[in-house]
Amino acid sequence: MDLHGFGHLLLAGTWITLKLAFTSLFFGLILGLLGAAAKLSPIRILRWIATTYTTLIRGIPELLLVLIIYFGTTEILLRMFDKYIEISAFAAGVTALSIAFGAYATEVFRSALQEIPKGQRESAMAIGMTRWQTFSRILLPQLWRVALPGLGNLFLVLLKDTALVSVIGLDDLMRQAYVAAGFTKLPFTFYLMAALIYLLLTIISMQVIRLLEKRANRPWQGARS
Amino acid sequence: MSDLIIQLSQWLLTLTQGAEPWDSYARYLPRLMDGVWITLQLVLLSGVIGFLMAVPLALMRISKNPWLWVFPYCYIFFFRGTPLLVQIFLVYYGLSQFESLRNLGWIWTDVLSQPYWCAIIAFSLNTSAYIAELFRGAIQAVPKGETEAAQALGMSQRQQYQHVILPRAFGIILPAYGNEVILMLKGSALASTITLLDLMGATRGAISRTYLSLEFFLLAGFIYLILTAVLIGFFRLLENLFNAHQRAQDMKINNLDPQIKDKHLEDSVR
Numbered sequence: 001m002d003l004h005g006f007g008h009l010l011l012a013g014t015w016i017t018l019k020l021a022f023t024s025l026f027f028g029l030i031l032g033l034l035g036a037a038a039k040l041s042p043i044r045i046l047r048w049i050a051t052t053y054t055t056l057i058r059g060i061p062e063l064l065l066v067l068i069i070y071f072g073t074t075e076i077l078l079r080m081f082d083k084y085i086e087i088s089a090f091a092a093g094v095t096a097l098s099i100a101f102g103a104y105a106t107e108v109f110r111s112a113l114q115e116i117p118k119g120q121r122e123s124a125m126a127i128g129m130t131r132w133q134t135f136s137r138i139l140l141p142q143l144w145r146v147a148l149p150g151l152g153n154l155f156l157v158l159l160k161d162t163a164l165v166s167v168i169g170l171d172d173l174m175r176q177a178y179v180a181a182g183f184t185k186l187p188f189t190f191y192l193m194a195a196l197i198y199l200l201l202t203i204i205s206m207q208v209i210r211l212l213e214k215r216a217n218r219p220w221q222g223a224r225s
Numbered sequence: 226m227s228d229l230i231i232q233l234s235q236w237l238l239t240l241t242q243g244a245e246p247w248d249s250y251a252r253y254l255p256r257l258m259d260g261v262w263i264t265l266q267l268v269l270l271s272g273v274i275g276f277l278m279a280v281p282l283a284l285m286r287i288s289k290n291p292w293l294w295v296f297p298y299c300y301i302f303f304f305r306g307t308p309l310l311v312q313i314f315l316v317y318y319g320l321s322q323f324e325s326l327r328n329l330g331w332i333w334t335d336v337l338s339q340p341y342w343c344a345i346i347a348f349s350l351n352t353s354a355y356i357a358e359l360f361r362g363a364i365q366a367v368p369k370g371e372t373e374a375a376q377a378l379g380m381s382q383r384q385q386y387q388h389v390i391l392p393r394a395f396g397i398i399l400p401a402y403g404n405e406v407i408l409m410l411k412g413s414a415l416a417s418t419i420t421l422l423d424l425m426g427a428t429r430g431a432i433s434r435t436y437l438s439l440e441f442f443l444l445a446g447f448i449y450l451i452l453t454a455v456l457i458g459f460f461r462l463l464e465n466l467f468n469a470h471q472r473a474q475d476m477k478i479n480n481l482d483p484q485i486k487d488k489h490l491e492d493s494v495r
Binding site: 056058059060061062063064067068071072075076156160161162163164166167174177178181185186187188189191192194195198199202203 | 302303306307308309310311312314315318319320321322323410411412413414415417418425429432438439442443445446449450453454
């Protein structure tokens with residue numbers, strides 16, 4: 001395919017897409033863990049906050065979330081400090097995507113936590129561990145194994161959702177394809193190219209997830225199974 | 226209907242007496258409602274077309290003949306592995322690259338160059354890939370005893386599918402199909418990027434005139450939440466109708482939500 005010298009732009013865009021996806025993954029995982037902890041906590045108000053969070057976010061379009069964060073934040077800052085502070089498209093994108101990822105990750109982590117046998121928590125309590133110790137030493141290490149398939153799926157969704165941030169002007173893969181299509185008047189070529197790059201990223205992610213799952217399930221492979 | 230909304234809007238305007246953002250809300254109510262109507266059309270039409278396309282795709286996909294399953298496999302893989310935004314742009318902007326398509330007469334002027342139909346085409350293609358995958362899982366999940374019973378009754382392959390397997394599979398995928406339609410509702414906001422005045426597009430239009438960005442985005446979010454809730458309620462009803470035998474059972478969300486548990490990926494990963 002002749003890319004008319006726009007190949008390096010697409011690559012630069014791919015790099016930004018990847019940075020966006022991984023930064024959002026990092027913050028999204030933290031939000032998800034916090035959300036799951038809140039959903040299972042004995043404190044009613046925390047449970048209520050977490051449920052509201054997941055219900056609201058799962059009910060509105062991701063595009064709307066990106067726009068709310070991008071335009072809404074500047075407006076809130078304008079009203080609070082009475083001057084115009086523009087936040088970068090990247091920061092807005094990371095915030096929006098993390099919030100969306102976190103809402104779904106909350107559900108994944110919550111069900112993963114519930115899948116760990118209750119006896120383990122009780123044993124930890126019986127030998128005098130605090131709640132935090134139980135969480136960090138007993139539950140968290142096992143959580144990854146159970147949560148990995150769900151999180152892997154969510155990451156693939158996240159990777160595709162990064163394209164939405166191009167709407168607010170971040171120079172990601174989608175946006176570069178848009179620019180190149182405008183210059184060369186070859187929209188099909190460039191959008192197809194972008195689609196193929198997204199597909200490649202998806203395939204690579206799936207393989208990595210498979211490896212991670214294999215690694216996490218090591219104790220269950222072997223003679224016994 | 227639209228007369229009623231305009232009257233309601235004028236009545237609300239007399240109530241708000243210029244207080245923002247309520248005044249602008251009342252003023253733009255008719256346009257937002259037009260947007261809601263477009264959004265619903267997008268979701269319903271692509272939901273139905275996608276479903277109709279998904280059945281043959283799924284049947285081809287479960288075939289053991291490589292000539293039959295390769296096409297749906299690649300189709301499903303492409304549409305699930307790339308962002309919906311790219312797919313919309315491919316249809317709306319991409320197709321104009323081909324001279325031969327532009328010479329097709331009414332197909333070009335009335336369908337392929339219209340954002341409305343392009344959005345419907347893109348959404349249908351996208352959602353059919355997801356539904357086909359759901360369907361495949363469901364067909365394989367039909368208890369073996371039921372197909373054996375059908376065989377024992379002397380049903381032909383075609384009769385088995387028509388009277389036993391497909392109706393059963395439909396009941397099995399219903400909850401997941403409901404989720405897929407809700408994802409489609411959220412995805413339909415992308416139609417605004419190709420200048421369509423759906424709820425999202427109408428909201429952005431209102432913002433460009435009033436500069437009340439936060440207020441209108443939050444209002445749109447609220448309306449989307451209501452639409453989601455209505456769809457969830459509608460599918461609950463359908464589920465009760467089709468899966469009456471398991472009405473009392475509580476479904477585990479992880480097994481239903483395509484974003485959390487995804488049979489297709491699990492299968493193709495291993």
